[in-house]
Amino acid sequence: QVLLVESGGGVVQPGRSLRLSCAASGFIFGDYAIHWVRQAPGRGLQWVAVISYDGRDKYYVDSVKGRFTISRDDSRNRVYLQMNSLRPEDTAVYYCAKRDYGAGSIDYWGQGTLVTVSS
Amino acid sequence: DIQMTQSPSSLSASVGDRVTITCRASQSIRNDLAWYQQKRGKAPKRLIYAASTLHSGVPSRFSGSGSGTEFTLTISALQPEDFATYYCLQHSSYPQTFGQGTKLEIK
Numbered sequence: 001q002v003l004l005v006e007s008g009g010g011v012v013q014p015g016r017s018l019r020l021s022c023a024a025s026g027f028i029f030g031d032y033a034i035h036w037v038r039q040a041p042g043r044g045l046q047w048v049a050v051i052s053y054d055g056r057d058k059y060y061v062d063s064v065k066g067r068f069t070i071s072r073d074d075s076r077n078r079v080y081l082q083m084n085s086l087r088p089e090d091t092a093v094y095y096c097a098k099r100d101y102g103a104g105s106i107d108y109w110g111q112g113t114l115v116t117v118s119s
Numbered sequence: 120d121i122q123m124t125q126s127p128s129s130l131s132a133s134v135g136d137r138v139t140i141t142c143r144a145s146q147s148i149r150n151d152l153a154w155y156q157q158k159r160g161k162a163p164k165r166l167i168y169a170a171s172t173l174h175s176g177v178p179s180r181f182s183g184s185g186s187g188t189e190f191t192l193t194i195s196a197l198q199p200e201d202f203a204t205y206y207c208l209q210h211s212s213y214p215q216t217f218g219q220g221t222k223l224e225i226k
Contacts, residue, residue, distance in 0.1 A: 035215075045155075045163065045206055047215040059213040062120075095162055103169050105153035105210045109162040 002026040002108040004096050009113030012086055020081040020113060022096030029077040030054075033099040035106055036070065036081050038092035046092075050099070051079060064090075086117045121145050121209050125218025131226045136197045140221045142207035144188045151211035154183055154192045157220075158203045166205075167192060197223075 008020040022034065036048040049060045049070040058070050069082040079096055093112040100107035122145040132138050142152065150170035155163035165174045167183035170190055180195040194201055202225050207218040 044220040045157075045208075045217040047208075047217065050213070050215075061214045100168060103153075103172070104151060105165065105168045105208060106155075107165050107168070107174070109164070111162050 002098060004098060004108060004110030006094060006096050006110045006113035009094065009115045011116045011118060013119050014087060014117055016086055017082070017084045018086060018115060020083065020094055020096075020115070022079040022081075022110060024077045024079070024096075024098070027098070030074045032101060034072065034079040035097045035099065036079075037095045037097055037106070037109075038090075039095070039112075040089075040092045043092075048094070049081065083115070086115075088117050091115060091117045120214055121148060121212060121216055123207055123209055123216050123218040125207055125221055127221060128219060129222045129224065131224050132197055133226045134197050134199060136226075138194050138197060138223065140192045140205055140207075142185075142190045142192075142218045144190075144209055144211075147187045148209045148211035150186045151209060152183075152185070152190050153208045153210065154181075155206045155208065156201075156203050157206065163206065199225075 003025045005023045012018050033052050035050045038048050051058050051070045055072050067085045072079045093114050095109050095112045097106040097109045124143045126141050152170045154167040157163040166177050166181050171183045182193050184191050205221045
């Protein structure tokens with residue numbers, strides 16, 4: 001079955017960096033785009049970024065452009081989210097999620113990793 | 120960016136009730152809409168994709184309809200396990216955007 005496991009979350013000071021990792025299994029990783037979606041405590045879902053199946057196309061929400069970078073390593077079945085210049089408003093649970101090739105929407109999600117930006 | 124307006128933000132209902140949640144898009148998104156259910160402390164799960172297609176394994180009491188700018192999620196007869204928060208997601212263009220969520224509570 002599809003399995004997505006995030007790691008790398010933690011407590012970090014404002015202005016510092018953190019890299020999240022998403023390990024995937026149960027599907028042909030190189031055939032699918034992968035998203036990052038976040039959820040601030042007590043708030044709704046916010047789409048953050050996506051990387052295409054071949055890594056050529058990347059899109060970001062405006063609030064993270066220039067600070068976050070999404071990448072993938074198909075040899076390790078992993079997607080990464082490099083987060084620089086972190087702000088308190090980046091505090092959230094970060095989910096990685098797989099794109100449904102046919103329908104286009106997200107079909108499966110990981111369990112999430114919590115990032116807390118605080119001094 | 121496409122704005123998704125979801126209503127109501129909260130809803131109180133009883134087991135066996137029929138409930139409807141609505142999402143409106145700020146411009147046409149064809150049928151590029153999905154619905155998700157999220158329980159407290161858990162990751163979301165997809166219920167509906169392409170506006171009206173049931174995700175594998177989802178009970179048939181869930182249904183979706185709409186196209187263009189107006190979409191609905193209907194639960195025909197609420198079960199205890201359905202009390203959760205529901206979100207719509209448009210994936211017609213980037214950035215993808217979610218509705219604000221509807222918290223479905225037991226009356």
